[in-house]
Each structure stands twice: as C-alpha cells, then as structure tokens.
Amino acid sequence: MLWLCGVALTAALTPSALSAQTESETQPFTEADYDANARQALERDAFPVLDNPATVMGRDVGAQIDANEMVIGIEVNGVARAYPIAVMGKHELANDELGDAAITVSW
C-alpha cells in the first residue's frame, strides 16, 4: 500500500543529467550526401520562425491549451516552458530564452 500514499507527483522531479554527448561519434551526415539528396521544398523562411515569442504563465493558460493537448515540454535549470505542438506546427522553429539559456525549439 505504500505506493498509494500520495507518492504521485511529490517526490523530486529534478531532471537528471542527460548522458553526455560523445564527440567521437561517426557523423552520419555529410555535405556530399546533403548536396545529392537535399531538395528545396519551400522558400527560405516560408515558415514564420518565432523569436522570443509571447508566453503566459501556466496558471493563466485557461482555455488556450486543452488539458489533453500535446505539448513539447522543456526545463532548463529549473525553468520550465511548454510549446503546444499545434502552435509549433505553424512555425516549426522558435528561438527563445528560458531563464539564462538561449534555446531553439523545433517541431
């Protein structure tokens, strides 16, 4: 019964450090492969990329995001932000700042 005792979301949810990115990995993408296979599908910036977009606090979201709507969630140094996929689908890319970090969000 121990696990029913309100363990739900109270314990530490600290994001653990992601395993370090190794630099020695074989690079799967090459410029030659890119030149051979990439194709201009749209004009540059046909998707209106977001720069430091307006956000609201979660408690003020109200009906702007449905409870079951899918979001991309990011937490950097304890600062969290959610990017609804339906909004990101319009822009595909966001240059944002989260706390002290400058991040890029893509969908």
Added chain:
Amino acid sequence: MYDRKVGDEVLSFGHEGVLYRRSFIMYDRQSESLWVHVSGEAIKGPRKGQRLKFLPSEVTTWNDWFTRHPMTSALVGEKVSGFMGTFSLRDRMNEFGLSIGQGREVSLLRFTMLKRVPVMQLTVAKQEVVAVFDPQAVRATAFSRRLGERLLNFETVLPETTKPTGDADETATVHAPAPLMGDSNTGSLWQRMTGHCIAGELVGEQLDAVSAVAWMGKRWKGFFPDGEIIGLPESGQ
C-alpha cells in the same frame, strides 16, 4: 531542442525550406551555415562540423506537464488545423516510438511495444537501459540501469486498486497514482517516469536519464536506415 549558444556567440535560426532525409534544415542568421535539426550539427557553411548542445525535452499532454511543472510558462498562439492541429500521440501511437541513444547507435522502441511492456530492458550502444512508458499520458523515457556498481533489473509494478476499508467516510476519490516499477535486486519501489526511488533499500536514489526522444517511425527510418526498430507496427490497438 538545443542550446543556441556556441562558444561565446548566441545564434538564432531561420527555416531554410530545404528537406533533407525527410526532415528540414535550419540556417543560422549569423553565418548562414546550414544545420540538420535532428542532429544539431552544421552540415554546410562556415560552421560546418560544429554541433549544438542537446537539451532534453519531452512530448506529453498539457495536463501532465502542468501538473509536474506548476510554475511553467507556455507558448500561446494561433494553431494549425489538420494533422498538426489534431496531433495526439494517443491517436497515432502506432506511428511513434522512443528513439534511444545518440549518434549512429540508436534504437527505436515502438510505442505499441511499450504499451504491452511498459518497463522494458534493452541494450543500446552497449549501455544497459530501461525504457519506461506511462500509458495514461502516452509518454516514454529511458534510464540507465546502472546505479553505482549495481546493475538493476526492473519490472512493472501495478498499483493495487484501492480497496475500501469498510469505513463509509473514506473518500472514494483517489488520484491516479504515478506509474511505478520495482527492482528485483532489492525490491525497492521506483517512480517509473522520473527514475526516482521512493521506497525500499534504495530510497532517495535517482537513475540517470539517457538520451531518448519520441520520433515518428517513418521519419526516424529516413535518418537511421540501419537503426534497429523494436516492435511491429500494428494496425489496431
């Protein structure tokens, strides 16, 4: 998601409009180098060979995210309709999987498989990993099974259904408990989705997360043609 800071410079990105291996290319406005967004590396231009630092993110429901991050902020704005607008991992679970690992040594574990085996042990890039799934939130992540010198073996622990004690005043409202798992080494109890031990000999211990991102299987195959896919796509659920 990536850190936009490279050395002392903060880059900002635009959308190149180019499709490469079924995914799009971004350019940095500072040097106009071209970057593959799924790997975070510059493939062409003055910054060729440079790599952005990967930042962990997750795809989940707003409700799940907000519950776990009550101080979160959120992007609001116009939404697309159609596939993206109605996107739900719940409805399209068959098409998605959890991509575990980085670089070339990656495996895609289909959500349909995780749905059946929500705590699954596997080896990716010689690393012993436990992949976990929360069927309610349709969310998956992965942890290393190594804790110090120990290699832990995990299995699903199903929360007991609430049994009324006979006390008529006892409230019937019970919040759905967070999904759990247990290790058979010590019998300790762990929060499945956070990798945090909440009871038993290892209480307070935390598993290390490994790089794991939800991917659409079709797109993933374009990038990792030799990558291992675990589980079969299923037509029904």
